[in-house]
Amino acid sequence: MKKLGLIVNPIAGMGGRVGLKGTDGIDTLEKAKKLEAKPWAEKRAKEAIEEIEYLKSRIKIITYPAPMGENVARNCGFLPEIIGNIETEETTASDTKRAAKDLYKMGVDLLLFAGGDGTARDIYDAIGESLIVLGIPAGVKIHSGVYASTPERAGKLASLYLEGKIKRVTVAEVMDIDEEKYRRGILSTRLYGYLRIPFEKNYIQGLKAPSPISERYNQEAIAFEIIENISDDLFYIIGPGTTTRAVMEKLGLDYSLLGVDLIYKKKLIGKDLNESELLKKIKGKKVRLIVTPIGGQGYVFGRGNQQISPEVIRSVGKENIIIIATKRKIESLLGRSLLLDTGNKILDRELSGYYRIVTGYRESIIYKVTSG
Amino acid sequence: MKRFHQAKWDEPVIFELSTEGERGILIPKTEKEIEESVGDGLSVLPEKMIRKKPPSLPEISQMRVLKHYLRLSQECLGADLNIDIGQGTCTMKYNPKINEVFVRSPKASELHPLQDEGTVQGSLEIMYRLDLFLREISGMDRFTFQPGGGSQAIFGMVSIIHAYHKLKGEDKRDEIITTIFSHPSDAAAAAVKGYKVITIYPDADGLPDIEALKKAVSEHTAGLLITNPEDTGIFNPHIAEFTKIVHEAGGLCGYDQANANGILGITRAKEAGFDLCFFNLHKTFSSPHGCGGPATGALGVKKELIPFLPVPVVDYDGKKYSLNYDLPSTIGKIREFYGVFPAVLRAYAWIMGLGAEGLKEVANVAVLNNNYVLNRIKKIRGASFSFPKTENRIEQVRYSWEELTKDTGVTTEDIIRRMADFGFHLWTSHHPFIIPQPFTIEPTESYSKKEIDEYLDTLENIAKEAYENPEKVKNAPYNSVVHKIDQSMLDDPEKWAITWRSYLKKHRNNSGGT
Numbered sequence: 001m002k003k004l005g006l007i008v009n010p011i012a013g014m015g016g017r018v019g020l021k022g023t024d025g026i027d028t029l030e031k032a033k034k035l036e037a038k039p040w041a042e043k044r045a046k047e048a049i050e051e052i053e054y055l056k057s058r059i060k061i062i063t064y065p066a067p068m069g070e071n072v073a074r075n076c077g078f079l080p081e082i083i084g085n086i087e088t089e090e091t092t093a094s095d096t097k098r099a100a101k102d103l104y105k106m107g108v109d110l111l112l113f114a115g116g117d118g119t120a121r122d123i124y125d126a127i128g129e130s131l132i133v134l135g136i137p138a139g140v141k142i143h144s145g146v147y148a149s150t151p152e153r154a155g156k157l158a159s160l161y162l163e164g165k166i167k168r169v170t171v172a173e174v175m176d177i178d179e180e181k182y183r184r185g186i187l188s189t190r191l192y193g194y195l196r197i198p199f200e201k202n203y204i205q206g207l208k209a210p211s212p213i214s215e216r217y218n219q220e221a222i223a224f225e226i227i228e229n230i231s232d233d234l235f236y237i238i239g240p241g242t243t244t245r246a247v248m249e250k251l252g253l254d255y256s257l258l259g260v261d262l263i264y265k266k267k268l269i270g271k272d273l274n275e276s277e278l279l280k281k282i283k284g285k286k287v288r289l290i291v292t293p294i295g296g297q298g299y300v301f302g303r304g305n306q307q308i309s310p311e312v313i314r315s316v317g318k319e320n321i322i323i324i325a326t327k328r329k330i331e332s333l334l335g336r337s338l339l340l341d342t343g344n345k346i347l348d349r350e351l352s353g354y355y356r357i358v359t360g361y362r363e364s365i366i367y368k369v370t371s372g
Numbered sequence: 373m374k375r376f377h378q379a380k381w382d383e384p385v386i387f388e389l390s391t392e393g394e395r396g397i398l399i400p401k402t403e404k405e406i407e408e409s410v411g412d413g414l415s416v417l418p419e420k421m422i423r424k425k426p427p428s429l430p431e432i433s434q435m436r437v438l439k440h441y442l443r444l445s446q447e448c449l450g451a452d453l454n455i456d457i458g459q460g461t462c463t464m465k466y467n468p469k470i471n472e473v474f475v476r477s478p479k480a481s482e483l484h485p486l487q488d489e490g491t492v493q494g495s496l497e498i499m500y501r502l503d504l505f506l507r508e509i510s511g512m513d514r515f516t517f518q519p520g521g522g523s524q525a526i527f528g529m530v531s532i533i534h535a536y537h538k539l540k541g542e543d544k545r546d547e548i549i550t551t552i553f554s555h556p557s558d559a560a561a562a563a564v565k566g567y568k569v570i571t572i573y574p575d576a577d578g579l580p581d582i583e584a585l586k587k588a589v590s591e592h593t594a595g596l597l598i599t600n601p602e603d604t605g606i607f608n609p610h611i612a613e614f615t616k617i618v619h620e621a622g623g624l625c626g627y628d629q630a631n632a633n634g635i636l637g638i639t640r641a642k643e644a645g646f647d648l649c650f651f652n653l654h655k656t657f658s659s660p661h662g663c664g665g666p667a668t669g670a671l672g673v674k675k676e677l678i679p680f681l682p683v684p685v686v687d688y689d690g691k692k693y694s695l696n697y698d699l700p701s702t703i704g705k706i707r708e709f710y711g712v713f714p715a716v717l718r719a720y721a722w723i724m725g726l727g728a729e730g731l732k733e734v735a736n737v738a739v740l741n742n743n744y745v746l747n748r749i750k751k752i753r754g755a756s757f758s759f760p761k762t763e764n765r766i767e768q769v770r771y772s773w774e775e776l777t778k779d780t781g782v783t784t785e786d787i788i789r790r791m792a793d794f795g796f797h798l799w800t801s802h803h804p805f806i807i808p809q810p811f812t813i814e815p816t817e818s819y820s821k822k823e824i825d826e827y828l829d830t831l832e833n834i835a836k837e838a839y840e841n842p843e844k845v846k847n848a849p850y851n852s853v854v855h856k857i858d859q860s861m862l863d864d865p866e867k868w869a870i871t872w873r874s875y876l877k878k879h880r881n882n883s884g885g886t
Contacts, residue, residue, distance in 0.1 A: 152781065167864060331804045335573065354587040362568040363559075365552075366584035 002059045002162050004052070005108035005131075006080070007099045007123070009115035010067035010091055012041040012138045042072055044138040044151045045114035049076040051155025052162070059162055062106050064099045067091070093122045100126035110198075112158055114138040120146050120174045124193045132169055134158055134197050143303070145172035146195045161198040168199035170215050171242055173294065175304060191240045191258045191294060191304035218326040219246035221361040226290065226324065227251060227266075235282055236263045237316065239291035239305045243324055247290065260307045275309045282315060289316045292324050298333050300369055301351075302341030310344040318351055323369070324358045330365065339372035348372070373830050376795040377851040379446035386440055387872045390430040396437060428873075447853040449797050451660075455827045457745070457819060458791065458798035460768045460812025461555075461603055463631045463655035471658070471721045475714035485709035489694050495713060496693035500686045502670075502720045509731070510629070510649050511642020512672030517653075517711035518682045522630040524706050525650035525669025526561040526597065529626035531703040532648060532673065532680040533595040534565055536624060539701055545594040545622065551580040553602035556802055558628055567594060574806075578606045578759025585614060589621035599628040600644070601635075603802060603812065604758050605742065605765035615645030624648065624677075630669070632656045633816060634739050634767030637732030641672075648673045657719035668715040682706045737817035738767050741824060745769070745815050748828045752835050754779060758807045768814035770807050773835075777809045782838040782845045784809040789856065790837070790848035794830045 052059070053076050061080040063069030067089050073080035084102050086095050096119055103111055104127045111131050113123055116139015123133060135147035136154040148154035160166040176192035199215070223246040230236065238244050238261045248255035248263075255261050259272030262281055270281050289312075294304035300323055301308060313321070323338070338355075340348040348371035357367050402412070414422065432440075450456065456464040474480060483495055503515040519525040530548065537545045548562035551572045559569045570588045575581040580598070596618040601607040608614070615625040627641045627649035633656045641649035653659045654667040661667065673681060683702045684695035695710065726734065746769050749755050754776025757769050773784045784800055788811070791798045801810035815824055838845045847856065861867040869875035876882040 165858065327804065331806065334808060335806055354581075354584050356570065356587065359571075362563065363571075364568070365571045365573060366581070366588045367573055368581070368584070 002110075003106065003108040004059050004061050004158070004162060005103035005106065005111040006045070006049070006061050006063040006069040006073060007096060007103070007111065007113040007115075007119075008041050008045045008063075008067060008069045008072055009096055009113070009119040009122075009138070010041050010089065012115040012119055013044070041114045041138040042067060045069070045072045045112075045136050046075055047151035048112065048114070048136040048148075048155035048158070049073065049078070051152055052159045053077060055159055055162060062103060062108055064095070064102075068095065068099060093118070096122040097126040100131075104131055110134065110158060110161055112136060112154065114151075116142055117144050117175055117177050120144045120195065121176060121192050124174045124195055129171070129194065129196050132161070132196050132198060134161075143175035143177055146174060146197055157198055166198050168214070169196050170199040171195065172197045173241075173304070175294075190306070193258065194242065215326055215328055218328070218360060219243050220250065221363075222324050222326070222358055223247045223250040225358055225361045225363075226322070230266060232265050233286060234264075235269075235285045235287045237261075237278065237282070237287060237289045237308065237312070238263060239289070239308060241292040241294055241304070243292040243326060243329075244290055247324075258304075260305065273307065275307050275312060278307060278312050279315065282312070286320075287316045288320045288322055289313070290322045290324060293329060293338055297372075298329070298336065298338045299372065300338050300340055302339075302343060302372070306343070310342045310347045313342060313347065313351070321351075321355070322358065323355050327359050330357070330359060330367065337368040337370045340369060341372040345371065373794055373833055374826070376793065378449075378792070378795070378853050379443070380853050381443040381447060383440065383443045383447070385872065386430045386432070386437075387428075389432055389436060389440060392431060394431045394433055396432065396434045449792075449795065454795050454797060455819060455823045456797060457813055457815040457824065457827055458796060458811075460770070460799055460814040461631060461802070462661065462799075463633050463652075463767075463814060463816055464661075465633070465655075465658055465816040466818040467658050467660040467718070468722065468725070471718040474721055475717050480714060480717055483713055489692075493693050495717075496686050496695070497688075498720050499710065499713075499716055500688050500693055502716055502723070503686065505720075505723050506651065506670055506672055508728075509632075509636065509640070510651070510672050511640040512649060513675040514678045514681060514685065515670050515672040516681050516685055517668050517670050517716050518706050518709075519650070519669040519671055520707045520712060521654075521667045522555070522628075522650070522652045522669045523557040523561060525630075525652075525671045526555075526557050526626070526628060527564065528669070528671045528682060528703070528706045529597065529648045529650065530562050530565045530567065530595070531706070532677055533624045533626065534567075535680050535701055535703050536677065537594055542622070545592055547588075547590070547592045548594055549585065549588045549596045549598075549618070549623075551598055551602065552804075552806060553580070553604055554597065554599040555603075555628055555630060558597040558599070562597060568592075574602075574604075574759070576759075577761050578604050579608050579610070579762070580614070582610055582613065582617075585617055589617055589623065591622065593618060593621045593623040595624040595626060597626045597628060599630075601766040601768075603768070604770045604807075605634075605768040605814075606759060606762050607635075607766050611644045619645065630655055631767065631814075633814075634735050634742070636735040637728065638735055642674070646674075647677060653715045653719040658722040659715040659718040666712040666715065668712050668719070670719075684710055686710070734817045735767075738815070739765075741815040741817065741819065742767055742769065742813075744821070745813055745824060745828065748825075749813070749831075752828075752832050753839065754835050758810075767816070768812060770801060770810055770812050772807050773809035773811065774807075776835060776838055780838045780842040780845075782842050784811050786845050786848065787811070787831075787834055787838070789852075790834045790845045791830065792849040792852040794851075796827060796830055798831070 049072055061073045061078045063073055063080050064084045065082050065086055070080055070082050084099055100123050111133040113119055114136035120135055134154055136151050137147040148157055171194040174192045174195055176190040226247050227250055240258050245257050251266055253268045256272035262270035291300055293300050340351050342348055352370050354366050355369050356364050358364050451464045506515045519528050546568055547570055548567040549570045550558040562569050572580050572584045600611050618625050624647045627646040629649050630652040632651055650669045650671040652669055654661050679699050679701040680703055681699055682705055683697045683699055687694050687696040742765055746765055749771055755771055757771045777783050788798045798811055801812055869878050
């Protein structure tokens with residue numbers, strides 16, 4: 001019998017309704033409660049679990065007590081195995097982390113969790129890439145790619161995975177949004193890590209449509225294209241992300257998945273550099289900047305790669321920016337342009353325009369990039 | 373809606389029907405005198421080419437073969453069975469049956485490509501005259517019928533582009549530009565030829581973005597391969613500007629006119645500035661598709677590019693037709709001999725039957741039918757059409773069930789399966805799905821208003837059903853050959869099998885013979 005782990009972060013999403021942009025931090029939660037925000041994470045989780053209900057006799061749900069999953073599982077007609085303890089119904093990040101670790105020890109086949117970006121970070125901190133997980137979107141605003149687009153979709157995807165109809169997994173981004181700044185109107189994001197999720201793809205294509213190539217293969221194809229054109233006269237700044245990571249892997253170099261690296265003559269000369277280190281190292285040098293859009297909205301700059309600051313971009317020069325993106329990433333935009341949010345509106349305007357984006361080996365597209 | 377149930381045979385794969393020793397034909401042993409006169413046949417082959425073990429072909433009698441394929445044919449839909457307007461981009465028009473009488477005549481069916489030219493003057497004349505017709509239709513100066521389909525014709529175009537630049541010593545031109553709504557083979561054939569491929573996306577109106585094209589061209593540009601109208605059914609009115617931009621950069625322009633059904637006699641490749649083009653005789657010119665062949669992609673070029681055409685081409689000196697193998701810069705062969713003659717013959721007969729006026733009428737009626745379909749689909753709840761700012765469409769439209777999916781959870785695949793319950797076929801889109809939950813309809817000129825209405829009434833009813841009883845649609849089909857197929861295997865390299873041998877290897881742990 002397959003084992004499904006379930007974690008609901010009962011306070012996720014509470015701030016959104018009352019315009020608080022998230023519930024990280026106890027003070028905010030109190031504020032949210034005063035503003036009579038009603039928890040809706042359980043409702044969202046229920047929408048997902050309902051999609052799995054038909055597997056009731058074939059899978060077992062293991063979860064934490066009361067609002068952390070038990071209620072939802074029972075409401076959907078499951079007889080869940082309850083583990084762990086919580087002190088109050090107002091759970092904290094440490095409850096989420098503890099639950100994730102306990103479920104890992106129980107050897108669940110898939111861990112479903114309902115929450116927002118903060119919840120995804122807690123899961124990542126607790127278990128990293130050791131389990132296959134999937135997020136049910138219940139947070140205020142979700143930037144992390146580990147969440148399905150809707151709770152129903154999360155349930156559907158989970159059921160396909162548990163039934164063995166989807167076998168492939170992929171890694172998806174966990175984003176770190178500084179909610180404190182966000183509440184003040186500043187969107188500050190960092191790429192926090194990656195979690196492993198079931199690989200979702202619309203696998204029913206028309207008869208004339210070939211099966212799209214896998215994300216991993218596409219990333220490798222892009223890496224080959226980049227490496228074939230690397231010049232020994234130039235320095236290359238490598239931005240964060242799994243698509244850029246493939247370049248470093250193919251070069252056999254150490255890299256920082258979430259940070260910015262610098263290479264020269266196919267050798268690593270700086271790893272996980274911050275803005276000032278970058279500026280110092282590239283001063284007076286001929287530089288190319290290789291970046292990939294991060295997050296679901298397709299931001300080239302300003303999401304998860306803030307180290308590449310306006311000053312860094314200016315010193316590299318617009319004509320030396322090489323954008324790489326998998327076809328799936330481009331398709332997911334449904335024709336919308338890629339976006340810029342460098343933090344400097346004038347620079348965003350200067351950088352706007354058409355770019356030749358590398359999408360495969362000897363394959364590229366001409367695509368519009370506009371200021372967000 | 374009409375009641376329907378598809379035939380349902382539990383028919384095995386033909387390899388599973390094989391019985392050792394069973395034969396369709398018992399071939400008599402060669403008589404001694406014959407063998408002495410012509411040899412035993414096998415010994416003329418180089419020894420290394422003779423296989424040690426015979427191939428693992430099914431062993432089966434004639435009557436069982438016949439039953440097997442008749443059953444399979446009953447489990448299919450096709451243009452002769454259903455109102456086949458749901459396979460957009462493919463131009464599923466009526467294939468006049470009189471043309472089958474022509475191609476079954478021994479004069480056509482017994483034609484051998486190595487016959488002496490003097491004995492095949494009539495066939496060569498038909499090829500020559502079809503070339504003349506297509507020159508008039510396109511404005512090009514010479515055609516070849518050698519390519520066996522659209523993708524081969526594209527490969528022919530890109531091979532000519534390659535040879536042209538090579539002859540001029542411009543080897544650094546290594547990029548081909550195409551658009552995302554052109555046929556995927558335009559990009560694929562260019563890649564096979566070794567080109568880098570640059571793809572242009574549409575602007576907000578659904579037209580290929582001309583600013584993107586300006587960004588794409590450079591001293592590396594070898595050429596442009598583009599469809600117009602594209603898969604969306606939108607005609608690009610700036611096409612002459614596109615070809616001009618590419619020409620100014622030093623590239624050649626190839627027009628993918630596989631489907632030219634909406635523009636026959638209305639616009640031509642020449643006036644749009646193209647150097648090469650091709651027509652699928654099995655789309656616009658009524659030859660049947662034949663399940664992937666045999667077909668013809670008739671490839672035409674402007675005068676300057678005639679020396680590059682594949683050989684042979686058919687010449688006429690005013691008295692006699694002949695096959696000319698002597699073109700100075702020929703790209704060689706795309707396929708053997710002169711092409712699929714039955715497809716050429718059918719297209720010739722079709723054009724002769726219609727005349728110039730008739731061809732134009734075909735386009736007019738196809739466009740009228742299409743815009744009628746568009747206006748009916750606009751009124752279906754949950755349906756929409758791509759790029760609504762551009763209202764008028766040529767021969768087809770790419771539509772979307774995005775709203776219906778959001779409202780009901782029913783997807784375009786669900787609708788497609790439900791259509792099968794009523795004996796209809798509906799198709800999604802080429803990959804990638806830029807338009808969410810896509811479907812593409814192309815009514816052509818062949819169908820009456822009554823038939824088009826019957827198809828659309830069914831579609832409308834299914835959309836209604838999706839709102840009232842989504843589960844019913846999601847679990848379709850009920851009246852078709854098979855129930856819902858588990859397609860997860862298609863996504864699993866360990867499981868997918870496109871040949872019987874590969875199936876045995878992956879599923880039965882059997883190497884499958886030789």
